[in-house]
Amino acid sequence: MADVVLSGAIRSNLLSMQNTTKLLDETQLRLATGLRVRSAIDSPTSYFTAQGLNNRASDLNNLLDSMGQGVKTLEAADQGIKSILKLVESMKAVANQALETKINPTTITGNRSGDPLTGGVEIAGLGALATGNTLTITVGEVTASVDLGTASGEVSTVQDLIDWVAATFTGDEPLEAIINDEGQLEFSAANGRAMSIEADNAGTAVSLSELLGTRTSSTNGVNRDKYETDFNNLRDQIEQLASDASYKGVNLLKGDLLSVFFNNEQTSKLDIEGVDLTPDGLLNIGVIPNDSGDHGFAADADIKTVVDTLNAATGVLRQQASTFGANLGVVQIRQDFTSSLINTLESGASELTVADTNEEGAKMLALQTRQQLGTTALSLANQAEQSVLRLFG
CATH class of the missing domain: 3.30.70 (Alpha-Beta Plaits)
Structure with missing residues (x-):
């Protein structure tokens, strides 16, 4: 079948309308997806640069989750120290009560x-x-x-x-x-x-x-045996509490090491050294003897020595709480920095690929108008051949 012969004017109008339709389709797609660069075909440089920025932002997001877990580990340790401090204060109260209790024969x-x-x-x-x-x-x-x-x-x-x-x-x-x-x-x-x-x-x-x-x-005498038992029971609670102050298997109160990484290469990190905050560890709180012939609260001088030991343990706990607090501050600062950096990376990627909806909307209106004008122009071009048809009418 022979090809249909179109006049030059009609071909020009048709080609213009095809180009307008192509541009209209592309503008509609940008408005629908919100992107002006959807693949490497659209703009290789912008596409791969944006992809690299988004990949780094994604990696930093994973690190941000890890930092959050590090914060929780430090918070668990801090809560443990606060609770141990309360137990030490209770032990001090028991010792002082024993000191105030005068032994009567x-x-x-x-x-x-x-x-x-x-x-x-x-x-x-x-x-x-x-x-x-x-x-x-x-x-x-x-x-x-x-x-x-x-x-x-x-x-x-x-x-x-x-x-x-x-x-x-x-x-x-x-x-x-x-x-x-x-x-x-x-x-x-x-x-x-x-x-x-x-x-x-x-x-x-x-x-x-x-x-x-x-x-x-x-049995009309007065002794301090009960205070010895109460003191040792509280000491046992410190040991148990320190063992329970772990988060996801890491216990900073039992000497574990916590490493918080701040970049993917693991060249930027914070190593937080745990300490042994148990009675047998840095607290150095011994068991009060309460066996026959060997009672730790029998003499006032022995009780005063125990109180001094408890005061020293309180100092150790407060100092370690300060150290963990400083480490927590560092991790939180890096968290904030990483969040801001992720936002910067994602914003930079968006500037390379995201479409300007206002601009694309204006283009849509212009292209629709151009399409209507093209249709009118094509109609006018066809009128010349319709005039020839009337000669046979």
């Missing part, structure tokens, strides 16, 4: 009836007591026994019993026995712990009524 004063006792009175024969019986005295957690009799290591008279008590109960569990002005046997445990006196004959209980009357046990 536990006493047992006999109320036997009959003649007043003297040192030379034979114990065997006082009521149910007899040679071969065993006397057992307990002060706190210390228990000692002695047999009645005249053999070596046994006691015969009241004075023998007094001497045996003085020689047996010494150190942290002292006990003193005397005959008071009323002729009653009196025992005094200076440590304030519970005390009891019993007698038996081959395991069968024997009455002490003729030696002591009905007073064979007493």
